[in-house]
Amino acid sequence: MKRFKLFTMLLITLLIVSACSSGNSNKDNEVAAPSDNPGEVSGDITVWAWALEAEYLSKTVIPAFTAEYPNIKVNMETIGNDQIYDKLTAGLAAGGSGLPDVTQIAVNKLPTFVNQFPKGFQEISNLGFDKHIGDFPESTIEAVKNLDGNVIAFPRDLGPVSVFYRVDIFEQAGVDPSTIVTWDDYIAAGKVIKEKTGVSMIGNRIGNQDDILRIMLQQQGKYYFDAEGKIDVNTVEMNRALAKIQEMNETGILLNTSNWDGQVAAMKNGKVATNPDAVWWSGTMLDQMPELSGKWGTFPLPVFKEGGVHAADNGGSALTILSSSKNKEAAYLFSEFASANTDMQLKALENHGLFPAYKAVYDEPYFNQNQEYFNNQPVFKQFAEVVKEIPPVNFTESNLVARQVATDQLSALILEGASPEKVIDNMKKQMAQQTGREAN
Amino acid sequence: MQYSLAENNEPEGSGQVKGKQKKKFVTAKTMPYLLLAPILILFSIFYVYPIIYSVLLSFQTRVRGEYVFAGLKNYSRLIEDPIFYKALGNSMIILVIQVPLMLTLAVLMAVALNSSFLKLKGLFRIGFFSPVLTSLVAASVIFMLLLNKDYGLFNYVITSIGFQPIGWLSDGYWPLVTLIIVTTWRWAGYNMVILLAGLQNISNDLYEAASIDGASKVKQFFYITLPQLKPVLLVTFIMSTIGSFQLFDEPYTLTGGGPNNRTLTLTLYLYQHGFTYFDFGYASAITYAVVLIVAILSIVQFKLAGEKE
Numbered sequence: 001m002k003r004f005k006l007f008t009m010l011l012i013t014l015l016i017v018s019a020c021s022s023g024n025s026n027k028d029n030e031v032a033a034p035s036d037n038p039g040e041v042s043g044d045i046t047v048w049a050w051a052l053e054a055e056y057l058s059k060t061v062i063p064a065f066t067a068e069y070p071n072i073k074v075n076m077e078t079i080g081n082d083q084i085y086d087k088l089t090a091g092l093a094a095g096g097s098g099l100p101d102v103t104q105i106a107v108n109k110l111p112t113f114v115n116q117f118p119k120g121f122q123e124i125s126n127l128g129f130d131k132h133i134g135d136f137p138e139s140t141i142e143a144v145k146n147l148d149g150n151v152i153a154f155p156r157d158l159g160p161v162s163v164f165y166r167v168d169i170f171e172q173a174g175v176d177p178s179t180i181v182t183w184d185d186y187i188a189a190g191k192v193i194k195e196k197t198g199v200s201m202i203g204n205r206i207g208n209q210d211d212i213l214r215i216m217l218q219q220q221g222k223y224y225f226d227a228e229g230k231i232d233v234n235t236v237e238m239n240r241a242l243a244k245i246q247e248m249n250e251t252g253i254l255l256n257t258s259n260w261d262g263q264v265a266a267m268k269n270g271k272v273a274t275n276p277d278a279v280w281w282s283g284t285m286l287d288q289m290p291e292l293s294g295k296w297g298t299f300p301l302p303v304f305k306e307g308g309v310h311a312a313d314n315g316g317s318a319l320t321i322l323s324s325s326k327n328k329e330a331a332y333l334f335s336e337f338a339s340a341n342t343d344m345q346l347k348a349l350e351n352h353g354l355f356p357a358y359k360a361v362y363d364e365p366y367f368n369q370n371q372e373y374f375n376n377q378p379v380f381k382q383f384a385e386v387v388k389e390i391p392p393v394n395f396t397e398s399n400l401v402a403r404q405v406a407t408d409q410l411s412a413l414i415l416e417g418a419s420p421e422k423v424i425d426n427m428k429k430q431m432a433q434q435t436g437r438e439a440n
Numbered sequence: 441m442q443y444s445l446a447e448n449n450e451p452e453g454s455g456q457v458k459g460k461q462k463k464k465f466v467t468a469k470t471m472p473y474l475l476l477a478p479i480l481i482l483f484s485i486f487y488v489y490p491i492i493y494s495v496l497l498s499f500q501t502r503v504r505g506e507y508v509f510a511g512l513k514n515y516s517r518l519i520e521d522p523i524f525y526k527a528l529g530n531s532m533i534i535l536v537i538q539v540p541l542m543l544t545l546a547v548l549m550a551v552a553l554n555s556s557f558l559k560l561k562g563l564f565r566i567g568f569f570s571p572v573l574t575s576l577v578a579a580s581v582i583f584m585l586l587l588n589k590d591y592g593l594f595n596y597v598i599t600s601i602g603f604q605p606i607g608w609l610s611d612g613y614w615p616l617v618t619l620i621i622v623t624t625w626r627w628a629g630y631n632m633v634i635l636l637a638g639l640q641n642i643s644n645d646l647y648e649a650a651s652i653d654g655a656s657k658v659k660q661f662f663y664i665t666l667p668q669l670k671p672v673l674l675v676t677f678i679m680s681t682i683g684s685f686q687l688f689d690e691p692y693t694l695t696g697g698g699p700n701n702r703t704l705t706l707t708l709y710l711y712q713h714g715f716t717y718f719d720f721g722y723a724s725a726i727t728y729a730v731v732l733i734v735a736i737l738s739i740v741q742f743k744l745a746g747e748k749e
Contacts, residue, residue: 089715116502116718206610207699258609262588271590401717411699415610433521 042071043327045334048087049104052283053156053317054078056352061338068337072330085109092117096324101331107143107316108399110153114146115397122321123150127332132340135360139392144318152320154339155357157348159278159315160386161215162298164285166199167375169273173197177299183216183244186274186302190253193273200255202248203272206414208259210406211277211314216241218312219301223393224402224431231402231439233427240304242413242420249414256414264288276301278314279383283353286373297375298382311389316357355383362387398435405430498724507721514725524726526701527709528733530616531685534705535737538620539680543673545624546631551665553632554639565636568629576626580693583622584609615695615703623690627683631676638672639665674745678738685734706730 049057058076065074077100079087084103091099092113105113114121129151133141136155144153163186165177173196175189190201204212217223217237226232248254255272257263266272268289275281285296300310319335321328338344345356346364361367362384370376396402409427412418418426432439466474473480501510518524553564571579586593587608595605608618646664655663666673688707691697697704697712706726714723 086715089718112718208696256589256607256610258589258607259584261584262590265588265591269591398717404712404716407698408700415612415699430523433517434523 039069039071041069041330041333043330044073044075045102045325045327045330046075046077046100047102047334048077048079048084048100049319050079050081050084052352052354053104056348056354057338060347060351061334061344064344065334065337069330069333072334074334081106088113089116091324092120092322096120096322099322099324101325101327102319102321102335104156104317105153105320107140107153107155107318108395110144110318110320111395111397112400114152118147120323121146121152122323122325122328122331123148123152124154124321124332124335125150127328129154129336132336135340136357137359137387137390139313139390140316140357142392143395153318154320154335155316155318156339157280157316157354158357158387159280159313160355160383160390161276161278161301161312161314162379162382162386163274163276163301164281164296164298165274166270166272166292166295167297168295169193169197169199169270173273177297180299180302181306183302183304187244187247187251187253190248190273191251194251194253197273199273200266200271201253201273203255203257203263203266203275204414205259205263206256207407207411210403210410212245213241213406213410214403215276215301215312215314216244216304218391218393219309220304221309221391221393223395224406224427225394225396225398225437226440227394229394229396229437231428231431231435231437233431234424234440237304238424238427239420242423244304245410246413246420254414268292279355279380280315280353282374282379286353293373294375296373297377298379300382300386309389309391311386311391313387313390349380355380357387359387396437398431398437401434402431405434494724494727497721498728499721501721502719510721514722517722518725518729523701523704524706524709524729527704527706530702530704531687531706533616534620534623534684534687535681538623539677539684541620542624542628542680543631543676545628546635546676547666547669547673549628549632550635550639551661554636565633568632570629571626572630574626576689577693579626580622580690583618583694587618609695610699613702615699619691619694619703622694623684623687626690627680631680634676635669635672638669642668670745674741678741681737681741682734685730685737 047057054076055078058078062074062076066072084105088099088103088105091097123146133151137158140155140158141151144151144155146152163180170177170189170193173193175192177189180186180189186201193199193201202212214223220237220240222232222235222237224231224233245254255266257266257272263275264284267275267285285292301312303310319339321331321335325331340358340360342358342361342364345358345361346366348354348356349361350366362381367380367384368378369380371379405427409418409423409430412426413420413423428439431437497507498514499509499511500507501513502508549568552558553561553568558564587595589595589605589607589610592608594608599605606614608614642665646668647660650660650664685705686707687705688711691703691705691708692711695703697708707730710723710726710730713719713726
């Protein structure tokens with residue numbers, strides 16, 4: 001019967017983990033820095049990536065890369081996001097068989113993988129990546145280090161956060177977005193818009209995401225963990241964030257969009273007036289709601305107190321070299337080319353809507369251009385400004401557990417009317433229980 | 441390995457001296473084992489070994505990528521884990537509400553499809569069985585569209601007859617109700633087929649005799665059909681009980697266990713720990729808790745059904 005499949009799958013994975021967990025060796029971590037002569041390096045490498053990144057790598061990077069390194073052949077495999085993690089887990093557990101040389105990985109999943117397979121990923125600091133460190137935001141570099149503090153992944157795209165808003169709906173309600181500075185202003189504007197147009201201010205995939213909470217915490221320099229990795233939810237900042245979310249719900253300006261498709265539909269159908277989220281939404285908006293061109297604009301993330309930080313980061317991915325790679329030199333050159341090259345990074349944004357983590361390109365003229373879709377605003381410049389201010393936070397390898405607990409408790413806050421104090425108390429208990437970490 | 445298929449058990453004419461004869465590998469006694477060997481070897485590798493290994497794993501925990509012995513830590517953590525109890529509670533609610541509901545429906549469908557006056561039986565049988573064959577991923581995409589709070593068909597119908605829209609996947613206990621509806625939709629047909637086979641084994645003589653004695657159709661159903669179906673019903677009941685503790689696909693694709701764990705099932709919870717958080721030790725401990733619960737329930741069901749005989 002089909003229901004037994006999962007059970008069997010778990011057992012088989014356990015078997016593989018057991019058979020091979022001690023098989024990883026560190027000997028391959030000693031690799032010489034790549035040669036400077038492009039013609040000298042040769043070999044085949046395989047790369048895994050999903051969606052937009054896969055398109056970027058295959059259509060933009062590979063042609064340019066093979067022109068420069070004619071003797072390196074790159075095999076691109078486009079694999080779904082979830083499947084990549086399943087295949088990586090199985091391959092790493094089996095001691096590195098069936099794995100590519102380079103793979104894309106979400107930055108927030110990296111610590112979990114690195115903790116489970118400490119020797120599975122190639123350190124790149126000493127391969128020459130150190131010279132690029134200053135070209136990436138500090139918060140991103142911190143997120144791609146392993147337990148020993150060495151960089152193990154090339155940051156690719158980032159998710160700086162601003163508020164996308166519907167220009168036409170704001171005009172109809174007579175609300176000027178430039179007057180929205182604090183979250184209180186945001187809620188007040190939301191009430192006016194709801195009253196005059198019937199449109200909700202914000203959509204939230206309740207039960208499916210904790211994005212808004214993480215954004216509100218990060219802009220205050222906080223996260224679920226502190227710098228030492230202790231659970232850090234019993235804070236004034238957390239209480240403030242939860243109270244604002246609760247207020248949004250109670251004033252009726254928050255629409256429950258249930259899941260990703262619901263959120264896209266709500267935006268497309270004009271059910272929500274704003275979406276405070278990451279720059280990568282622009283890709284989905286251009287793709288799924290082209291008819292709304294010119295009707296969307298952005299304004300900076302509201303703050304809790306005037307003078308507060310308007311910046312947060314939500315999402316982003318990186319390229320990482322697997323320790324099992326037989327051709328690390330070529331893998332390094334390819335990943336470096338795809339992540340720390342001005343021309344490539346510009347094309348990633350221009351052609352594929354992927355906002356580069358590589359800060360060095362932010363001064364390029366493209367960033368200052370007005371975007372027709374976004375009400376002729378220079379939105380990418382605004383997002384680049386955000387990147388400079390993003391406060392670094394400590395994800396830890398318990399990130400996914402903590403996010404699940406926070407998502408659950410956020411549902412309790414919104415759907416069950418739990419108080420922020422109660423939510424904090426539950427979060428603290430459950431996170432401690434689930435992660436075995438100390439709590440502040 | 442020695443193969444001596446050519447030599448049979450009659451040594452005459454083979455040139456061998458009696459008493460000195462070599463022990464034959466293939467005999468009437470060993471043949472069944474030889475034939476079973478391939479499946480037994482596969483079974484040992486893919487079932488027995490992992491089952492034993494996961495017992496060991498449930499006493500281990502991971503420290504920086506290495507599994508170390510942790511005694512009963514995983515189990516003591518399980519006993520104090522409120523989310524585990526929530527998942528257990530959800531599974532219990534599904535067991536108590538969904539299983540009887542589904543089996544009642546399955547019996548009614550089976551009886552209807554078994555009746556002599558029904559036309560187009562094949563069409564109906566395929567129709568009721570087709571949810572089992574449908575890809576649940578595709579089905580759940582459609583369900584999510586139908587159940588959408590703002591533009592779903594379900595709510596369109598409900599609001600057009602004057603009721604408030606329902607948050608099928610978000611409000612109060614509705615997500616669990618939705619899960620029960622979808623699970624019933626998916627598995628009722630499967631149980632119906634098993635029950636239908638059971639119905640066809642009931643002798644027509646019983647019904648004939650009952651009709652001659654003047655028993656109504658309803659009486660025949662309660663006094664002939666149900667008692668005769670009991671062994672088959674017991675099988676479907678036990679399978680559905682196990683199924684409700686292993687419920688995974690439906691909540692995984694529809695709700696992901698949310699909101700706030702209201703549709704979290706035990707299997708989904710162990711999947712989260714195993715495959716999302718890589719905590720295989722804890723996931724194994726949850727597995728064995730599920731095994732224990734299912735074993736106890738199955739024994740209870742067998743005993744209850746047995747006593748009535």
